[in-house]
Amino acid sequence: MWDVILVGILALIAGVALGFFIARRYMMSYLKKNPPINEQMLKMMMMQMGMKPSQKKINQMMSAMNKQQGK
Incomplete structure (x- = not known):
C-alpha cells in the first residue's frame, strides 16, 4: 500500500x-x-519604411506595443 x-x-x-x-x-x-522587439529594432524598421524616427515616436510605439502585450 x-x-x-x-x-x-x-x-x-x-x-x-x-x-x-x-x-x-x-x-x-x-x-x-x-x-522581442526593442527600440533599436523599431528604429531600423521605421527607417526602412522611409520614416525619420524621433525618440518621441519610438517611445509612443514601444508603449503601445507593451500595452498590447499586457492584454
Whole structure:
C-alpha cells in the first residue's frame, strides 16, 4: 500500500521536474528564434519604411506595443 503511494509521489515529482526543464528549453529556443522587439529594432524598421524616427515616436510605439502585450 505505502509502496504505491511512494511510487506515485516520486513519479509526480519527476514529471514536474522534467516538464519544467523541457518548457524552459523550449522557451529559450523560441526566444532565440524570435527575439522581442526593442527600440533599436523599431528604429531600423521605421527607417526602412522611409520614416525619420524621433525618440518621441519610438517611445509612443514601444508603449503601445507593451500595452498590447499586457492584454
